[in-house]
Amino acid sequence: MQPDSRGYFGDFGGRFVPEVLVAALAELEAEVQSAFASPAFWDEYHAILRDFVGRPSPVYAAQRYGRNNGGAALAFKREDLNHTGAHKINNTVGQALLARRMGKKRIIAETGAGQHGVATATVGAKFGIPVEVYMGALDVERQALNVYIMKLLGATVHPVEGGTRTLKDATNEAFRQWAARVDDTFYVIGSVVGAHPYPYIVREFQKVIGVEARRQCLEQFGRLPSDVVACVGGGSNAMGIFAGFLSDTNVRLWGVEAAGEGLESGRTAAAISAGSIGVLHGSRSYVLQTGEGQVMETHSISAGLDYPGVGPEHAHLKASGRAQYVPVTDSEALDAFFEFSRDEGIIPALESSHAIAFARKLAQERGPDDLILVNLSGRGDKDIAQVRNMRR
Ligand SMILES: *Cc1c(COP(=O)(O)O)cnc(C)c1O
Secondary structure, three states, X not given: OOOOOOOEEOXXXXXXOOHHHHHHHHHHHHHHHHXXXXXXXXXXXXXXXXXXXXXXXXXXXXXXXXXXXXXXXXXXXXXXXXXOOEOHHHHHHHHHHHHHHOOOOEEEEEEOOOHHHHHHHHHHHHHOOOEEEEEEHHHHHHOHHHHHHHHHOOOEEEEEOOOOOOHHHHHHHHHHHHHHOOOOEEEEOOOOOOOOOHHHHHHHHHHHHHHHHHHHHHHHHOOOOOEEEEEEOOOHHHHHXXXXXXXXXXXXXXXXXXXXXXXXXXXXXXXXXXXXXXXXXXXXXXXXXXXXXXXXXXXXXXXXXXXXXXXXXXXXXXXXXOEXXXXXXXXXXXXXXXXXXXXXXXXXXXXXXXXXXXXXXXXXXXXXXXXXXXXXXXXXXXXXXXXXXXXX
16 A cells, blocks of 8 residues: 555554654655656666566475475565575665665665665665665674675775664664755665655565565466465565565465564564554654653564564554564574475575464464465575574
8 A cells, every 4th residue: 555645554654753854755755756657767676676686586385394294385485595685685776776866975774784784785886876884883793794795895884882782773873864964865774664755665665576476476376375474573575575465355464573582571572562552763653662662672583673663564554454463482483494494405594584483383274275475585694603603
């Protein structure tokens, strides 16, 4: 669906920003309307996705994983095969095209683990636009390899010292930097979060996942999936695949949140399952917050899901009942990471492992005629050093 004229999906979304950014967001919205109405814009976007990113990504029917108890068949949309190893590049290509169209001289981005920073630095290099990345100082220490890769690609990385020195603080800083230099700066947001029109823009650039996957299911299996499953951090890979199936009302949609050590443990990142409605980073949605509205510290084994909010369109899909949101713990995701690697010869990202873990549980409840489509949002190479120190 389209957000309404105030940028709301039902009761969620909006534009809760300081005065200076209201005009910048309105300018962006006007530009997006003209770009999205232009076939030439989309032709260029799709040509880059084909030649630079390697799309379309395949849909792959699992051979062994989850096939042992006679449940539903599992198929995987292979976003892990994209250039840079995840779905994030679909969005950064699109936003870099918008930045160039608007004549902006500089791109800024926030990053947590560094995956969005790398995807942004990659398109900055490709388009010849300088990129500055804001990253929590703790994350800079924890993700030294991605910091190096961003620099290798020509980007500048600014460690952010405030707060918990993680993604939430990096996002606050990126908004501040944008407000300070809106005239020549384009802010590339990494998920379907932030003030209107960002959740809409990012979803439109990730929608290619669902549009391709729907066609591929019909071609390869002669039917639509019974269920579509994706992990949810901010929610961009999930919104991207869901978007292809929203009007197929008999296809059930499942968003899998990172429960961390458990919903009740206080060490979780499941904003819908364990949070409440509030405002974070410019829009109204579910937030992990205290009774006083203080944003809580989050935890997940997977850095890409370790965020206290969730995109407003997911809050709306939850409210309308069109999608369901379920938690998967660190330990369940880690089991799926190992088992999927061994059974399929594909090492999934820890983020994607949350979706894989839930899909297997669901497959056991469904019959052999059902088909569960899982978004394999990224590859796990980035997680190997972390996992290696944990077990087995
Ligand atoms: C960043 C990331 C995610 C989480 O972000 P969403 O916006 O929720 O998609 C999931 N999977 C991978 C591989 C990522 O890099």
